[in-house]
Amino acid sequence: MQTLHSTFIPPMINGVNASQVYLPKLENRPHSLFDFLCEKFPHITPTEWQQRFQDQLIFDEQGQILTLHSMYLENTHIYYYRFLAHEITVPFKEEILFENEHFIAIDKPHFLTISPTGKYLQETLLVRLKKQTQNPNLTPIHRLDRETAGLVLFSKCPDTRGIYQQLFAERQVQKLYHAIAPFHADLKFPQTVQLRMEKGHPFYTMQVVTGEVNSLTEIDLIEHNFKWAKYQLKPETGKQHQLRVHLNHLNIPIKNDPFYPEVSHKDDADFNQPLQLLAKELAFFDPISQQKMHFISKKELTLA
Structure with a gap:
């Protein structure tokens, strides 16, 4: 399967650029994109990934919004955005x-x-x-x-x-x-x-x-x-x-x-x-x- 050439440029959201992840061909193909992300990034809880899908912060190469039920498509890229549920405010200005x-x-x-x-x-x-x-x-x-x-x-x-x-x-x-x-x-x-x-x-x-x-x-x-x-x-x-x-x-x-x-x-x-x-x-x-x-x-x- 050949990778589709993406023309989608993820926008900056609230000052944050999208992160890109490559989905390789795996011997044991994950049941879903959600399963792959949870395994690849163990420091991020499944609840956080669920929230990112729910907030529509994960896209495919064409800019389509992905969901918890999206399939794992090998040899493609996805984009996602980081967020922190709780962050301490620094009370000083640059x-x-x-x-x-x-x-x-x-x-x-x-x-x-x-x-x-x-x-x-x-x-x-x-x-x-x-x-x-x-x-x-x-x-x-x-x-x-x-x-x-x-x-x-x-x-x-x-x-x-x-x-x-x-x-x-x-x-x-x-x-x-x-x-x-x-x-x-x-x-x-x-x-x-x-x-x-x-x-x-x-x-x-x-x-x-x-x-x-x-x-x-x-x-x-x-x-x-x-x-x-x-x-x-x-x-x-x-x-x-x-x-x-x-x-x-x-x-x-x-x-x-x-x-x-x-x-x-x-x-x-x-x-x-x-x-x-x-x-x-x-x-x-x-x-x-x-x-x-x-x-x-x-x-x-x-x-x-």
Whole structure:
């Protein structure tokens, strides 16, 4: 059986793009599409799939709405939409600082995840922006942790997305961060921290190990009140949690860091004590406009 060429382009619904699933030829053919989906995605309950069918959120290649009783048609594709029955509202707003035909520069608040993942869908920066701009092609060009605030760029146009992604991949974008951390009079700045970092335990953390250096950050002191200090951080590499690990290595962990030096899980609805890390500036030469681009977050970290 040959796959039909689909001309159906699933619309964006409430800021969410459709996910696509291929239905392969199987030795034990499922009785129905519903049975296949329940088996393929065991982390999604049958009740959730029933709700998606009931809400008419599952389509075939021609855009026909599928039902709980739809047959499993091998060598075809289907489209479905994610939803979350319960999602915690993040009570902080993002701000668009700059926009042209190719990308948007956003000032992201603390506690807002960049893209849908796990328990976050509508309360993510990507879905919020898609709903605001009605542009289904928006894609983050780089990443910030959920806990980190500040500058992040989103591509608007698939044709030029790779150009900007390459700038970040080739370290042609100058990044500057601010952080609040303890003040130690015996530490001298500016200084460069060079470490080898690898995955830690738990798996979502990083650890310092011996071996060839793979992370480098230039750190300087901006101001202090003898207890806390504001530091300027210029990462030359982009390892996960690099800035958090580097300051922790100096025995000055970032204020309110839930992972370093120790993992401390907070309630997802607790928006007190945000991580005091801010992506303050981004600068790069735009190969399309042939202009120097320089963005500065409006947010400020304070010692108080």
